[in-house]
């Protein structure tokens with residue numbers, strides 16, 4: 702029997718209904734959640750993601766501002782735009798789409814976003830909150846992965862989780878979220894000599910390397926939950942993840958597809974973070 706599919710689109714639809722209901726209540730009490738999205742340049746994939754974020758805001762009744770900037774925008778001009786949004790009371794979340802053109806330093810840009818509007822959860826403040834187990838914005842992709850794992854109904858506490866990848870935006874926060882949920886966590890990366898030694902012992906595997914076929918069926922423990930964060934193209938130009946779906950789905954207990962797994966939940970958790978930010982603002 703093959704693995705059960707964890708349907709990120711279905712979970713997104715459910716979660717977005719709940720966000721829409723809470724956003725409507727907050728709007729009725731005088732605070733309409735607002736998100737500002739900045740896109741610099743012409744990267745076609747980024748343009749699609751940003752369009753989907755703005756459209757999702759519209760569908761859920763959130764206020765949104767979309768600032769499309771040319772590739773040649775200077776870092777100083779970008780920082781000035783962020784500064785204006787930091788001071789705009791109708792905006793509760795600011796997101797600068799990554800990657801940025803090479804002449805702009807992402808760390809400087811992230812540091813310019815007010816920590817109480819950092820709905821991407823990328824700032825040093827948000828990272829520190831997560832390390833210390835304090836409330837704060839959780840990065841959208843790992844936050845969505847946690848929801849996908851929880852949706853299986855399997856307990857996380859006491860399980861052995863292996864995270865493959867150590868980026869600031871996915872791998873590291875993913876490991877911390879799993880740790881916070883009382884899993885025993887191993888982080889593997891490009892310097893790990895034998896990935897299979899670790900993944901074959903794992904109840905939960907999250908793969909976020911950006912490389913096709915990072916995880917194959919022979920490296921998976923029967924019944925494991927496998928979460929695929931990757932978005933790549935195969936030789937035929939079709940979307941695929943970091944997991945060799947065909948072989949892994951024969952061994953795993955649960956698996957996320959690409960597309961239709963982690964991606965939609967990334968946008969849903971951005972909306973959740975924006976709503977939470979507006980709720981905090983209203984409570985102040």
Ligand SMILES: Nc1nc2c(c(=O)[nH]1)N[C@@H](CN(C=O)c1ccc(C(=O)N[C@@H](CCC(=O)O)C(=O)O)cc1)CN2
Pocket residue numbers: 746749750751796797798799800821841842932940959960961962963964965966967968
């Ligand atoms: N500021 C940010 N930049 C980037 C983030 C982010 O969270 N914040 N994450 C990624 C891109 N991303 C969101 O921005 C994102 C990627 C993929 C999807 C998605 O729904 N993917 C679909 C497939 C879409 C396709 O056809 O290409 C899926 O997996 O089903 C949503 C959001 C990097 N930058």
